[in-house]
Amino acid sequence: MALTQTAETRYTKPVLVAVNKPFDDEDGLQALRSHPLFSELNGKDLQHLIQQSRRIRLGHHQLLYRQDMPAHHFFFVISGRLRLYRLDSSGIDRTLDSIAPGDCFAEVMIYADPPRYACYAEALKSSEVLMIPVKAYQDMLESNPKYAQAALRHYAKRAVSRFHDLEIMTVQNARDRLIRYLIDLLPNGADEGGEVELPLPKCLVASRLAMQPETFSRILADLKANGLVRVNRSRLFISDPQRLIEISQ
Amino acid sequence: MALTQTAETRYTKPVLVAVNKPFDDEDGLQALRSHPLFSELNGKDLQHLIQQSRRIRLGHHQLLYRQDMPAHHFFFVISGRLRLYRLDSSGIDRTLDSIAPGDCFAEVMIYADPPRYACYAEALKSSEVLMIPVKAYQDMLESNPKYAQAALRHYAKRAVSRFHDLEIMTVQNARDRLIRYLIDLLPNGADEGGEVELPLPKCLVASRLAMQPETFSRILADLKANGLVRVNRSRLFISDPQRLIEISQ
DNA sequence: GGGAGTAATTGATCTAACTCAAAGATTTTC
DNA sequence: GAAAATCTTTGAGTTAGATCAATTACTCCC
CATH class of the missing domain: 1.10.10.10 (Winged helix-like DNA-binding domain superfamily/Winged helix DNA-binding domain)
Known part of the structure; x- marks a missing residue:
């Protein structure tokens, strides 16, 4: 029970608070453009998506979202590092993944029904993420078949990689x-x-x-x-x- | 090493041999149509896809494909039951998933590069599967954005479910x-x-x-x-x- | 329906990994 | 830059689960 309390009370800062800093630095944009989920987007669409997104700055150990929270956004890591974990009933904290700059996460929630985060996400050190509205991305996918193709490739890859993770865990x-x-x-x-x-x-x-x-x-x-x-x-x-x-x- | 030998020598029957029986029974078709990867297909496209596919009958313990084999097809289970497993270097057989009628498997390989099966697949009892050429399905996806949307939903769901499997395995x-x-x-x-x-x-x-x-x-x-x-x-x-x-x- | 092969159970040991504890090392914070 | 917090390592004792072994129960054939 101890760990539950820690996790639930340690993070007194409100979650999901944006900094009002536009996402326009060339490095960050370049990184976003080289991610499979965005690389196919044309300049206009990408710009539009970024305008609807918000840049979030997270401190060390700061919580981004909680397991079971409604998932209206997914995320792209601009800098820092995050981890995904779950808490079970006895409060044991189980790490499921770590996420580096240039990666997306919670993007599979775009099509979950109901869309709820499957785990907690916290910053391992001070980090910046781009918070992208699921709806905005979804709308765009529908507008252009090429976009959907790219997303398909990404999702398939993700599924394969999770399968591989599972394989490691069946080693006794x-x-x-x-x-x-x-x-x-x-x-x-x-x-x-x-x-x-x-x-x-x-x-x-x-x-x-x-x-x-x-x-x-x-x-x-x-x-x-x-x-x-x-x-x-x-x-x-x-x-x-x-x-x-x-x-x- | 014992188990490797078993797995490699037990299945002396050639793998991937089709029966020349068309896939036209109403029950089977109905099951296929209710799978998310096919439910959006119009009658003509579905028919075309089925024509390019082959029906495979598998005996008890018969191997369908081997880990690392080039993956030119994915599969839909018509009847029976299969399992996916891997063999590690010391020949230990590790079960990763079981597949029931109405399910698809190896469908994530559609977008793998290079497309190779990530595991072994064998029938747990006598089973029938539909062997669908990756290329045929891929071509069809490109022809209709609605199809890609359905596939996206399916892949996202699959990724979530693998994530959940992984979560179970982090329980000590x-x-x-x-x-x-x-x-x-x-x-x-x-x-x-x-x-x-x-x-x-x-x-x-x-x-x-x-x-x-x-x-x-x-x-x-x-x-x-x-x-x-x-x-x-x-x-x-x-x-x-x-x-x-x-x-x- | 009887026999071969495989799967499941149960018992007895043994060992890998957990738990508890305490000392160092590293990192973060003010 | 010192203090606080967290992480890492090491030791000792304990236990969950692996291994070995043997019996019983199914399942699938012919």
Whole structure:
């Protein structure tokens, strides 16, 4: 019960408060334009959508929305980092995803019925997001078949990636779950090894992988001791991914 | 390694062999028409799509496709039941989903790039599926914006439901995972209790929930002993879902 | 309907991972 | 930049769930 209270009372700031700063910096716009959900939009439509959207600034640990709240908006991350999580009846906080700049989230709610957020979303550090009205995007999709095609591709990809997440979680032992998670973080084709940055604090990666922080720490210490990873804060160097995969039987 | 061999050698029958029986029975057509991916199609387009599709009959335990095979088709279940699973490097077989008549599967591969099946699909009993060419469906989507809208709704829903599956798997203890799984199987709004049919043999439900069959059996026996469920083969009667949720802290 | 194969249950052990606790390290805040 | 808060690590003890083993119950064939 302790954690429920924490989560429900810690965030006394009102949620969903916009800053009155237009979204017009070239970097941000460029990032938005390169997202599959927006890349096909013509200049006019994109402009129109942005006008109907609001820019939100979030402080460290600030809540953006709550699970079960009506979902009238979806979001694009301009800067910072967020995480999605759920609270179960006993108040245990379960991390489901982390979201980086350039990503969208809650966009699947566009077609949910009734549209309610399936989880909590909070900023992991100070962040800025673009809050896009579901209705506005939906209307635009209907106006142009090409837009719908792009959205389809995006949604299909999202479904595949969730399927893959599920696959990791059907792995029974904690070490192998962690190893698969790390392998997935490695850039594509980095068979010769590479560096990985944990997208969440270690204790939240643990929660994402359905294990305790202590277990996470011990497994990582063990991998380190066996020369399989080198650890520097939240940066991990994986010299031989193939060997890592092999030991995860 | 044992299980890999089993899975790879057990199915000596060639995969993806069609029966030359047209898909024209009224029941089957009706089921297809009521699926969101096809309900918007006009008679002519639906007919055209069916003509390009093939009807496949699968025997008990017969493999439909293998993980990593090029995905040129997706499938609609006419009768029977199938399951999706993956094999990891040590040959452990991990069940990811079960599919009932009226459902589609591998439909997310329509937009995957490259299009490869993400898992194995096998019949759990003798089944019939409609094998639909990805290309044919894709072409049709492009021809009519209304179709794309329907597909979008479907894909978004699928993504939400995978997200929810993932949520169950972040629950750390086996009993609570099983309880949540059962609650999800209950028809919507059956707060007063109801009957649930396990969509998979118990040993495969166990695999889906990342636990051993023995653990599954013991947990169920325990719930039974506490009067929380009554078990009759693969049918479970849940008299008080609320109480079940409460004990799953 | 009887036999082969598979699935489910139950018991006995063993171990991976959880829990509790306490000390360091890191990060955030004022 | 010091204090507060949070995160991480490590140790010791406990337990949930895995593993091994053996019996019983189904299911699907011929």
